Amino acid sequence: xxxxxxxxxxxxxxxxxxxxxxxxxxxxxxxxxxxxxxxxxxxxxxxxxxxxxxxxxxxxxxxxxxxxxxxxxxxxxxxxxxxxxxxxxxxxxxxxxxxxxxxxxxxxxxxxxxxxxxxxxxxxxxxxxxxxxxxxxxxxxxxxxxxxxxxxxxxxxxxxxxxxxxxxxxxxxxxxxxxxxxxxxxxxxxxxxxxxxxxxxxxxxxxxxxxxxxxxxxxxxxxxxxxxxxxxxxxxxxxxxxxxxxxxxxxxxxxxxxxxxxxxxxxxxxxxxxxxxxxxxxxxxxxxxxxxxxxxx
DNA sequence: GGAAGTCAAGTCTCG
DNA sequence: CGAGACTTGACTTCC
Numbered sequence: 001x002x003x004x005x006x007x008x009x010x011x012x013x014x015x016x017x018x019x020x021x022x023x024x025x026x027x028x029x030x031x032x033x034x035x036x037x038x039x040x041x042x043x044x045x046x047x048x049x050x051x052x053x054x055x056x057x058x059x060x061x062x063x064x065x066x067x068x069x070x071x072x073x074x075x076x077x078x079x080x081x082x083x084x085x086x087x088x089x090x091x092x093x094x095x096x097x098x099x100x101x102x103x104x105x106x107x108x109x110x111x112x113x114x115x116x117x118x119x120x121x122x123x124x125x126x127x128x129x130x131x132x133x134x135x136x137x138x139x140x141x142x143x144x145x146x147x148x149x150x151x152x153x154x155x156x157x158x159x160x161x162x163x164x165x166x167x168x169x170x171x172x173x174x175x176x177x178x179x180x181x182x183x184x185x186x187x188x189x190x191x192x193x194x195x196x197x198x199x200x201x202x203x204x205x206x207x208x209x210x211x212x213x214x215x216x217x218x219x220x221x222x223x224x225x226x227x228x229x230x231x232x233x234x235x236x237x238x239x240x241x242x243x244x245x246x247x248x249x250x251x252x253x254x255x256x257x258x259x260x261x262x263x264x265x266x267x268x269x270x271x272x273x274x275x276x277x278x279x280x281x282x283x284x285x286x287x288x289x290x291x292x293x294x295x296x297x
Numbered sequence: 298g299g300a301a302g303t304c305a306a307g308t309c310t311c312g
Numbered sequence: 313c314g315a316g317a318c319t320t321g322a323c324t325t326c327c
Binding site for chain 3: 021250
């Protein structure tokens with residue numbers, strides 16, 4: 001079991017690895033400066049993770065406008081920052097860390113609009129390029145949601161599957177789908193994974209908001225089979241409701257009692273868990289300390 | 298220097 | 313049918 005957090009820690013580590021800027025102030029110089037600063041911060045963040053036994057980490061976008069028409073070719077960015085990519089990749093591999101990425105709401109491969117799909121392909125290829133550049137194996141995943149429904153969910157699923165087959169191989173091998181809280185729940189994801197080879201990231205919080213009464217332990221048993229040796233251990237996203245906020249709002253900070261209950265509930269030690277919690281590394285540290293105390297890690 | 302307004306992109310829901 | 317939510321702060325401009 002590995003524990004991790006998402007992207008942009010800034011208080012403990014003292015930098016942000018996901019700095020960006022407005023399109024109106026776009027320049028190649030600005031891109032290169034930002035990427036360099038983000039990569040340097042990523043290096044510090046990875047160091048922090050290793051020191052604290054947080055061996056799972058979700059990289060937030062560190063290349064602004066990665067898939068935008070005006071952006072610098074990835075290979076150029078890669079060669080300019082060759083040393084940083086090499087160093088960071090080595091650090092990750094040597095410490096047996098696992099990396100994930102999660103492009104946002106605009107990456108949708110089942111849209112009926114061709115240009116939406118095509119932009120999404122570019123985004124995914126850029127993400128896969130980064131993981132390839134770091135020389136990470138295919139346990140380093142890119143997770144996305146199934147997409148939109150467009151008034152016909154079966155058709156939407158079919159379109160997901162046929163477009164998935166059109167993706168380049170290095171993307172396909174890394175792509176995993178995640179159940180969401182409004183449209184495609186776990187059962188929908190299973191419909192897809194039973195037909196094409198794609199593992200499912202189980203989002204526990206989303207599942208609590210949209211499900212078909214499957215218990216968590218039951219789900220983990222089912223999902224295990226979809227993760228091959230090459231794919232690595234099953235991945236879980238874990239969070240909980242922010243008290244007295246809109247339903248679905250991720251919590252600001254971990255409620256350790258809820259985490260303890262979840263850990264005792266799942267009983268198994270093979271999933272790798274990303275905490276999607278807004279104070280990032282702070283909650284992750286609390287979680288890892290607890291797991292070390294009880295000897296689950 | 299601080300406050301207010303704005304931000305590449307898609308889709309769904311609500312008024 | 314158009315605006316707002318999503319997420320979420322941080323960038324940018326304006327005073």
